[in-house]
Amino acid sequence: MHRVNLYAAEGGLGLVVTGRTMPDLRLEVASGGRMLLRQQSRLVLLGKVHRWNYGVHVHRTGDYLSPLPPLRAHHARQVTPPGSAAWFDRWAHQFASWLDDADAGPLHNGFWILRPRRLPPYCLRGDLTTDYPDAYLDWFEGWNGVLPLSQLPDADAARVKAYRRQAREQVLPPILLWSVTGFDGYVLIDGYCRLAAALAEGIEPSVLVLAIGTDPEIGHDLLRQAAAHVELLNRVNEQTGVWGRADALRAADGLTRRFANACADLPEEQRTRAWPIRGGVRTWEQQAANVAHAWVAKLKE
Template sequence: MLLAHVERTNYGVHFMRLDGAKPVLPPITAQEAREPPSWPHRYVTWLADGPGPLYPGWWTLQPWRPPGPLELATGHPSGYLDWLEGWQGIVPLRPLPDPGEGRVKAHRKLVRDGLLPPLLLWWVSGLDGWVLLDGHARLAAALAEDQIPPSLALALAPSPAQMEESLGYATRAHALVQTQNESAKRAQQWHFGSVYAGIPGERLRTRAWPLTGDSWQEAAPPGWPPTGVQ
């Protein structure tokens, strides 16, 4: 559904959307949105039982908000993400529907009422950004109302073994705290707290899938990536 080619200079990445992107969640009715369940739990259930990007490993599903203004990848079917500008935005898998479409109008009312179900994003390390897996109409509705939509973000997370390895140094160093004065203890404890708090937010590299044929060039349309890109 999406091809990406990182520039040799690592200044950015070219992307190409292919046809065939479909929602990975079932349709959410207005009645369901007005009697909102725990969306994270509902999304986890749907993802576990249906198609999607999940593969064996440890995953997190966490609320997400952009660190600044909401950035969207422009251009269709192809475009460019400029890493020099600090890109960490959203790449929709298909064009957003028109604000005047019926489903978008229905979602706009939910936006105004503060009941819009969250978008489902997926962290893709090769893009240094997020792919919009589900919620294109909801995103269009939020933008039409000049709002930042609520979002839940999938990301591959460290396994318990990897977490233990990350904490190994902190655990060993903790024994040293017992012999230090109270001021040093407080400083060390603050450090340990920040280490523990940061681990749930760690993201691992995203896995890709093999394409039909011998190489990605067979899936890409003629002329992509742009001439001169290596």
């Protein structure tokens, strides 16, 4: 039985996932830059990295299902005040609970972080992938946007209209993104109608990002290293009269550089895990030919 334990993390909510070795929504890869996204037994996305790593071609099949239940209007209005730290925290806990119960999400064993993020405007504007079902994520031009796994609904769709009202009332719940390092961007997990509503109203939607995190013990070790660093600096300063001020400053500078390098080597978010495609290249080619023959033919041009 899988289980998700929650803890307070820096700037968000930490998740410790156990009992889930294989996620229901997972990235699979084969040689030659071939990748796919599978949700349970359904093929959701095919991907092929450009031969010179200039970007990645993607094709979506239309079989993606959000792992979160539909959000009701009364639920959105109960979470207040909108945009506050407490508001984000309540939604993070709610999303984490739904992801724990879901059979179609990306969680697998390990440490995760779920936190609000204010994205640069281009992420949900120019770098939002609106081409569907085929698209190209242009790394050469610096793509770092959002990739929907289904087509975004029209602004006049019934559910989008309901969310547009919530957007005007400033109670629109956040969208949920999954940070996927293999795309160098984000995958839209939940909030298709909410995103469409925000764009139609000309506002930036609130965002919660799910990413693989680090062991919280590493953070505790870093705090201990920081305390030791301060103690060493104090000892160096005490030796100023013995060594001379120039020598003491050089020693302090060296200690600070080493500590800064140690901090830089500890990224807050880890690489997205991928599993090998069973059957490798042959399986990828067969599935691509079955569901996206025209897309495959275009890649060979």
